Amino acid sequence: MNTSDYLKHISPEVEKFREEFRNNKIPKWYIPELHLSTNIVIIVSVFSYCLYNISSPSFTELLMIPAMLIAGNFFVWAFHKYPLHRPFKIMPLAYKIHTLSHHYFYTDEAIIYRDKRDFIILFFPVHFVLPVNGVLFPALGYFFREFGILSSNASYLMIFMAAMYLLLYEVFHFVSHLPSTSKVLKIPFFLSAWKHHRVHHTIKYMGKYNFNIVFPLFDRIFGTIRK
């Protein structure tokens, strides 16, 4: 998108916030390609590690797949509604990065990014993806296996699906920040996610509605959906 097209979509107040953020908060050394490729390497490594260890899973073990899709949907709803939109003393950074930065950088009227350097405030940072998907879930899997809580296959499917949910989140969230004219939005599933997330980016609704990203299951269950 060229500069004049971009500025047509962004109000001067939002652009002022963005310029200040770009000048003061995005480190000079930030390389968007490195940010994304590091996250991809972590996710692909987790996938490979799990697929290498899974062998002939039973039907019951495969139920971990839908179970993790539902658990991931709930986790995103709860994490997004609470620590990301309420200032919790134990994790002040979550609120700061999400509500005070992501939501003022991207509003319902200015949902699109300008260039790749804006990805710093669009995609999960490496310091979330590595500890959560690269360390926490593999450690949980190990614990569940060692203590006989889950079978080996089920534990690796859990780790695999946690990484898959993060990937789905990133893809759907990225699509939700594309211009309304983007060809990708011709895909109905992506278009409804885009509309859902755009409502969430309205400043007066952000703390109340549309916390899901991939599919609004728990927004429906808990009545936090708004069209």
Ligand SMILES: [Zn+2]
């Ligand atoms: Zn967003």
Ligand SMILES: [Zn+2]
């Ligand atoms: Zn939000």
